[in-house]
Amino acid sequence: MDRFRFPWGDERRYNANSNRIKEKYGGRIQKVSVNAGFTCPNRDGTKGIGGCVYCNNQSFTPSYCVDVEDIKGQIDKGIKFLEKRYKSPKFYAAYFQSFSNTYKPLKELRSIYSVALKHERLSGLVVSTRPDCVDDNVLDYLAELSRDYYVSIELGIESCYDDTLQWINRGHTFNDTKRAINMTAERGLEVTGHLLFGLPGESREDMLNQADILSKLPLNALKLHHLQIMKNTKLAGLYLETPAMFSLFSMEEYIEFIIRFLEKMNPDIAIERMVSEAPPAHLVNPGWGNKRADWVQKKIESVMEEKDTWQGKQFKKSQKFL
Numbered sequence: 390m391d392r393f394r395f396p397w398g399d400e401r402r403y404n405a406n407s408n409r410i411k412e413k414y415g416g417r418i419q420k421v422s423v424n425a426g427f428t429c430p431n432r433d434g435t436k437g438i439g440g441c442v443y444c445n446n447q448s449f450t451p452s453y454c455v456d457v458e459d460i461k462g463q464i465d466k467g468i469k470f471l472e473k474r475y476k477s478p479k480f481y482a483a484y485f486q487s488f489s490n491t492y493k494p495l496k497e498l499r500s501i502y503s504v505a506l507k508h509e510r511l512s513g514l515v516v517s518t519r520p521d522c523v524d525d526n527v528l529d530y531l532a533e534l535s536r537d538y539y540v541s542i543e544l545g546i547e548s549c550y551d552d553t554l555q556w557i558n559r560g561h562t563f564n565d566t567k568r569a570i571n572m573t574a575e576r577g578l579e580v581t582g583h584l585l586f587g588l589p590g591e592s593r594e595d596m597l598n599q600a601d602i603l604s605k606l607p608l609n610a611l612k613l614h615h616l617q618i619m620k621n622t623k624l625a626g627l628y629l630e631t632p633a634m635f636s637l638f639s640m641e642e643y644i645e646f647i648i649r650f651l652e653k654m655n656p657d658i659a660i661e662r663m664v665s666e667a668p669p670a671h672l673v674n675p676g677w678g679n680k681r682a683d684w685v686q687k688k689i690e691s692v693m694e695e696k697d698t699w700q701g702k703q704f705k706k707s708q709k710f711l
């Protein structure tokens with residue numbers, strides 16, 4: 390007997406970005422992290438100094454990006470590392486992840502991205518950046534590249550509320566985010582947003598309501614994260630001084646929460662990730678008993694199955710983009 394299929398075409402209870410990518414591009418795309426020496430306007434004084442309160446780029450920089458001088462060397466080392474761990478993908482894409490990877494003059498960006506794209510094993514780029522670090526020129530250039538390569542832009546949304554963005558010292562507003570998402574999508578580029586749950590000042594209802602806000606935007610995918618407090622960040626200092634200000638998620642609470650969030654989420658927007666996973670050595674709290682993100686992810690899916698719920702179950706279609 391045929392199993393029931395959800396609107397995104399498979400049996401999973403949410404629109405998994407990995408399946409969307411396979412469907413659209415004919416196979417899995419494996420990201421290879423590349424550290425091209427970018428900084429960020431929120432750290433060099435242009436927008437602010439010291440960065441967002443939770444920023445600790447070390448915690449997500451793979452070891453193969455450290456101490457390797459050139460981009461090609463990092464890609465070679467990264468592919469070797471990934472080949473040992475994962476099944477062969479259809480494509481590899483250079484993942485410019487650390488800091489703000491469009492924050493250089495266009496001439497330099499052209500040269501950095503071209504070095505990566507010249508690598509014989511690469512078929513594209515994934516560029517992570519801030520919403521206030523994209524403009525017409527850089528997006529036009531990326532759109533030009535996307536005629537021949539896979540090009541995806543990851544934008545840090547973090548919160549849809551300006552009060553929160555101010556509190557975390559992001560140095561941009563939610564209007565900047567909407568503008569960047571719309572400008573990226575208008576050019577046919579893949580656009581993924583990154584969102585954080587558990588920031589001080591936001592109630593659980595505030596966090597949930599972001600599903601309605603984001604559902605109206607032309608995003609291809611979302612990466613959802615629970616707030617983890619990392620060592621050597623401003624947030625860690627604030628947490629250790631005033632823990633009562635924080636209402637961090639327990640694992641059980643988060644599973645419950647994320648399912649409610651997914652129920653409200655537009656089923657057309659795929660989900661790339663639902664849980665954060667920082668290396669324990671960098672983490673202050675919450676540790677969730679060292680449960681790996683994959684384990685929590687499976688648990689979320691099994692609870693969705695038990696509850697007979699799915700992404701978009703409570704989604705009310707809205708006609709207009711913001």
Ligand code: SF4
Pocket residue numbers: 429430431432439440441443444445446487488489519545559
């Ligand atoms: S925008 Fe990113 S790199 Fe810059 S300070 Fe914030 S988290 Fe760090």
